Amino acid sequence: MNKNTIGLLLSSLLFLLITGCSKPVKEITESPDPAIVALDAFPSVKFTAPVDIQHPPDGSNRLFVAEQAGLIRVIKNTGSVETAMTFLDIKSKVLSGGERGLLGLAFHPNFKTNGYFYVNYTRGNPLTTVIARYRANLPLTDQADASSEVILLTFSQPFDNHNGGSLQFGKDGYLYVATGDGGSGGDPSNNAQNRKSMLGKILRLDVNATTRGNYGIPVDNPFVNNTEGINPEIYAYGLRNPWKISFDSTTDKLFAADVGQNSREEINLIIKGGNYGWRIKEGIDCYNPSSNCNTSGLIEPIYDYSQSTGDKSITGGYVYHGSTLLTLRGKYIYGDYVSGRVWSLEMNENKAGANSLIIDKAGLVSTFGQDEAGEVYFANYQNGKIMKLGIAQRP
Numbered sequence: 001m002n003k004n005t006i007g008l009l010l011s012s013l014l015f016l017l018i019t020g021c022s023k024p025v026k027e028i029t030e031s032p033d034p035a036i037v038a039l040d041a042f043p044s045v046k047f048t049a050p051v052d053i054q055h056p057p058d059g060s061n062r063l064f065v066a067e068q069a070g071l072i073r074v075i076k077n078t079g080s081v082e083t084a085m086t087f088l089d090i091k092s093k094v095l096s097g098g099e100r101g102l103l104g105l106a107f108h109p110n111f112k113t114n115g116y117f118y119v120n121y122t123r124g125n126p127l128t129t130v131i132a133r134y135r136a137n138l139p140l141t142d143q144a145d146a147s148s149e150v151i152l153l154t155f156s157q158p159f160d161n162h163n164g165g166s167l168q169f170g171k172d173g174y175l176y177v178a179t180g181d182g183g184s185g186g187d188p189s190n191n192a193q194n195r196k197s198m199l200g201k202i203l204r205l206d207v208n209a210t211t212r213g214n215y216g217i218p219v220d221n222p223f224v225n226n227t228e229g230i231n232p233e234i235y236a237y238g239l240r241n242p243w244k245i246s247f248d249s250t251t252d253k254l255f256a257a258d259v260g261q262n263s264r265e266e267i268n269l270i271i272k273g274g275n276y277g278w279r280i281k282e283g284i285d286c287y288n289p290s291s292n293c294n295t296s297g298l299i300e301p302i303y304d305y306s307q308s309t310g311d312k313s314i315t316g317g318y319v320y321h322g323s324t325l326l327t328l329r330g331k332y333i334y335g336d337y338v339s340g341r342v343w344s345l346e347m348n349e350n351k352a353g354a355n356s357l358i359i360d361k362a363g364l365v366s367t368f369g370q371d372e373a374g375e376v377y378f379a380n381y382q383n384g385k386i387m388k389l390g391i392a393q394r395p
Helices: 003-019
Strands: 036-040 050-054 062-067 071-076 085-089 102-107 116-123 128-135 145-156 167-169 175-178 201-205 234-237 242-247 254-258 264-270 303-306 314-319 332-336 342-348 351-359 365-370 376-380 385-391
Touching: 036 351, 050 102, 050 376, 062 102, 071 102, 102 175, 116 167, 145 201, 167 242, 175 242, 242 365, 254 314, 264 314, 264 332, 303 351, 314 365, 314 376, 332 365
Parallel strands: 050 365, 102 167, 242 314
Antiparallel strands: 036 385, 050 062, 062 071, 071 085, 102 116, 116 128, 128 145, 167 175, 175 201, 201 234, 242 254, 254 264, 264 303, 314 332, 332 342, 342 351, 365 376, 376 385
């Protein structure tokens, strides 16, 4: 997220405190396409500062919502549900506020049998990112064991913004971790280009191995056997603040939405060993230096857009594979936290096609989610509602 969005985040938390006791209202957000709307997925339920939505691979038809302060709540995926249960409470460990907090959640591919899931959060004194594993003793119940924490990896954060936070498992069974450049503005230490730093990267961990303590390095990571001191966890680098990564559930292509500095927002297709340019470039433009930058070896975004029309903080989403909205099938759905717009981006192999606005004025779009059926949801950070893309109901 941009520095100028921190104030919006804090004011949003105040808004939640003021309005938290109001009666739930079923909301429908209009779309420029009259056939598509964003429907309140759970009219009787709201969340506090939702930052991630995930579902476990267990056939239980549940959604899990990570709240920034350190709660994970679980809800049955039916519109008639009236409450969300607390699945995990680690508020005592999490330093939240601004861009800090519990930022990511991912379920082990074998969650149904081992009960393992993974979180990404920030703690204080000193400010540190923590990647940890927890366990649900009975995976199909709605409560995890808060005492089961096993820390895989930690790394220091020099500033309180640009923490990234997204976690995703690929079909290869490895855990992918999105990290921001460490914050401030302009990446003053050039962390994103420094392969001896964990910051500004996509990391790739083997959570089933123990060669690095509580995890291992996949044997085909791009820098696994280097002799230059490069962190072997690195899968890709040159990112500013990747705010949500996701795999296409059909093709397994890895998408990363990277928040810009002052000018452009971008979407990248992540490949092994790829350098995505920050801080040399911001989107398609040179950043440091501001002109005539050396672009040799840098991978261009598949799509980027200007901040000039009010779209100033991209939120990554998912490729739609649901059955409700056939016109969106195979398109990447994403949004912008500041403007509240949601778009669909056509994909032609590894190239982007037409980009279409599908929802306008959707609020502070903080995250997207996808259920077992491939339907897509997003969270409004301000009012705590989870919205689902659907078809407008006619009288």
